Amino acid sequence: MIDLYTDATPNGLKISIALEELGLQYKVHKGLNDGANTRPEFTTMNPNQKIPLLKDSEVIVSESGAILFYLAEKSGTLLPKDLLKRTKVIEMLMLQMSGLGPNCGQLLVWGGAWNNEHPVATQRYAQEVNRLFNVLNTLLEGHEYFAGDEYSIADIAFFPWVRMAFVHPIGEMLELATGKSTKHANLIAWYERIGQREAVQRGLLIPEANPPEVQMEIFVNAVVGLGGLHK
């Protein structure tokens, strides 16, 4: 049995979506509940004290990108065997992990949790997220999925972060969600395509069926460390 330590954050949701796609059995532990991620039992498994964390018998993996990679390898799906196609998936996964994720996270901190008290900082991240959404739209030109014509762990990695623009009030700062730009037709079509998948819809309900706004509040609290999750 797989144990998943998670919460309703974009990085956490990637893993429940992947597990649902793969049809694997797993037990959910609320990794951020009352600071569970800082307790010794958790810290022993992940000294970085962050969710998501996956335990599969003796295998313990942190970092959502690495967990996705592990699950794809374990199940032999969502990651092509062909070297070129596989490299493309890994390239896109790295772009999500190092580009979109951290910049969206910072935007939520400066613009959301800290109420845009420092507009220069907020603008820097909004600008970078806008730029990355334009890049993602370009990458999808002529393709259904990020790594070409096959759905992969790269799509799963991007989905909860692109969703953020649509479900969190911070989306009002972004061209993608406000329709201020007509530049995102490919990205919006991709977002709708992925969002229609039943496994994705099931994965978004883990660890519980919170409405998207509540999920996003949980996420901001988790990332900033100011909210109820850290009491």
Ligand SMILES: N[C@@H](CCC(=O)N[C@@H](CS)C(=O)NCC(=O)O)C(=O)O
């Ligand atoms: N790069 C890591 C980031 C993990 C991360 O930042 N997790 C956040 C929630 S999305 C967390 O555990 N925050 C709790 C805390 O900082 O106390 C990944 O992709 O897994």
